[in-house]
Amino acid sequence: KTKCETFFHVFLLSLGSDIINGKKANEKLMLYMASVQNNKGHHVCGGFLIDESFVLTAAHCDENVVLGTHNLKKVDDSMRYNVTRCKHPSYVIFNLHFDILCLQLSKKAQLNKRVKPVPLIKAEIKIKEKAKCHVAGWGSTETGGKTDNVLRDVDVPIVNLEDCKKEWAQPPNGVNLPANVICAGGYGTKNGFCQGDSGGPLVCDRKAVGVVSFNMRKNCDYPNVPNVYTNISKYLPWIKKILNNPRLTHD
Structure with missing residues (x-):
């Protein structure tokens, strides 16, 4: 495809997600979930804590991070973190290749009963169809x-x-x-x-x-x-x- 065709297809796609046909998450589970927000405090993207200093998200997301809540109306300043972007060197804006981004937190997350990282898959293991x-x-x-x-x-x-x-x-x-x-x-x-x-x-x-x-x-x-x-x-x-x-x- 030409570069113009590639950009055209990207704009046909929908970057992002909200959950369809799901249920409210158990507040004792998924403690790794992060809300990636803009500088006005509005939710833009999801993300997830992978260790006490880093959140993984998509490459077209950035700004600030909120950890430790399941309800975005229940957020205080102690849950907010400024971040530094660590993008994949091959990522180009409006290109869906290498759509992955690490956000380094401005301070280490306090791991507790509300905040806990999720382990990453450890190798290139093929996940079974219909898993x-x-x-x-x-x-x-x-x-x-x-x-x-x-x-x-x-x-x-x-x-x-x-x-x-x-x-x-x-x-x-x-x-x-x-x-x-x-x-x-x-x-x-x-x-x-x-x-x-x-x-x-x-x-x-x-x-x-x-x-x-x-x-x-x-x-x-x-x-x-x-x-x-x-x-x-x-x-x-x-x-x-x-x-x-x-x-x-x-x-």
Whole structure:
């Protein structure tokens, strides 16, 4: 595809997610969830704590981070953290390749009964088709709906990657998926994500395996095409490098 075609397809896609057909999350679980917010304190994206100093999210997200709440109306200054961006060196704006970003917190998160990191998948292990995973986020629960301040989560099955690529390439979509992705939910189910919460984690067997990236044309009336996540296992060496020496990769 030409550069113009690539940009055109990106704008057809929906960057971000809110949880569709999910339920309110248990406040004792998913303590790794982060709200990535703009400088006005408005929720923009999801994210997740991977150690006491770093939150992982999507590359098109930034600004500040809130940890330690399931309800965005119940946030105080002690939960807010300024951040430094550590983006993948190959990421280019409006390009969905390398859609992953580390945010270094301005101070170490206080790990407690409200805040706890999630383990990452440890190797490039192929996740079985139809394996039950889950995704969480804040926001609307239907296409064009209002956002929800309470964290919600939903189970989503893994979709075979080759099948996913074929579905996305079908007319009228005609989209060639970027490399290093995982597909789960959306296609063939009533569960998945929508607009407003890119960067949240896809969790399988209690480990983060993907980062919410995009769906198609803001359409949350599933089934359509599968939801797409950045595959964390493909970026483990880069993530390890940042955690060991973050100054090497600051913007």
